[in-house]
Amino acid sequence: QVQFVESGGGLVQPGGSLRLSCSGPGSIFKHYRIGWYRQAPGKEREYVAIVSVSNSPTYKDSVRGRFTISRDNAKNTLYLQMNDLKTEDTAVYYCNAPNALQPWGEGTLVTVSS
Numbered sequence: 001q002v003q004f005v006e007s008g009g010g011l012v013q014p015g016g017s018l019r020l021s022c023s024g025p026g027s028i029f030k031h032y033r034i035g036w037y038r039q040a041p042g043k044e045r046e047y048v049a050i051v052s053v054s055n056s057p058t059y060k061d062s063v064r065g066r067f068t069i070s071r072d073n074a075k076n077t078l079y080l081q082m083n084d085l086k087t088e089d090t091a092v093y094y095c096n097a098p099n100a101l102q103p104w105g106e107g108t109l110v111t112v113s114s
Helices: 026-031
Strands: 005-007 010-012 018-024 034-039 046-050 057-059 067-072 078-081 091-096 108-112
Touching: 005 091, 010 018, 018 034, 034 067, 034 078, 046 067, 046 078, 057 067
Parallel strands: 010 108
Antiparallel strands: 005 018, 018 078, 034 046, 034 091, 046 057, 067 078, 091 108
């Protein structure tokens, strides 16, 4: 089954930065918007940011100005640069294509704690 593979998570202090990566099917990168999603403990998975094939981004209000989503279609890779991290950002982060939803990967855990 096709799916995305996320990486780059880890433990970081509030105010710190982290860069996540996501690799996926070439057919998805060539034709669809791809987004980052996250699921905090005890909560539902939520949208974080989405980027078009041509790298036009859209963000959830709470991360706008702090996170930057981008993609390299030649490398079939999606990125999320996370700056000024807050404890509320703690979650497992996933990527997927909302218009061509693939099986969810394992995600990558981001823990923001002092």
